Amino acid sequence: EYVTPGGYELEKILNRGSVAYTHVNEVWPNVYIGDETAKDKYNLKKLGITHILNAAEGTWNNVDTGAGYYTGMDIVYYGVVAEDITTFDLSQYFFSAAQFIEATLSNPQSKTNKTFN
Structure with a gap:
């Protein structure tokens, strides 16, 4: 069973630079x-990705995909139209994104990919 590392352990991993x-x-x-x-x-x-949460949806972002991009792939898509600027308030989408992730992980056969610009 996976155990989430604590803050100290995560800091050690990041400072060690072992994550490529x-x-x-x-x-x-x-x-x-x-x-x-x-x-x-x-x-x-x-x-085996079955779900995609795109937090960089929109034609002005590097990851210009949408639900139609995955047609025929049996992928469930959730996109957030967000501008990649420091003044954009992404927090307004945290709850709905968390719900999407929770629903995805409730099925043990699902795998989700989060995309950020």
């Missing part, structure tokens, strides 16, 4: 954070 950057990282069991992965249908399928 990749375009997708599993940050919790069956929860991945990635950037370019959202556009890579082959790797999404290979990873």
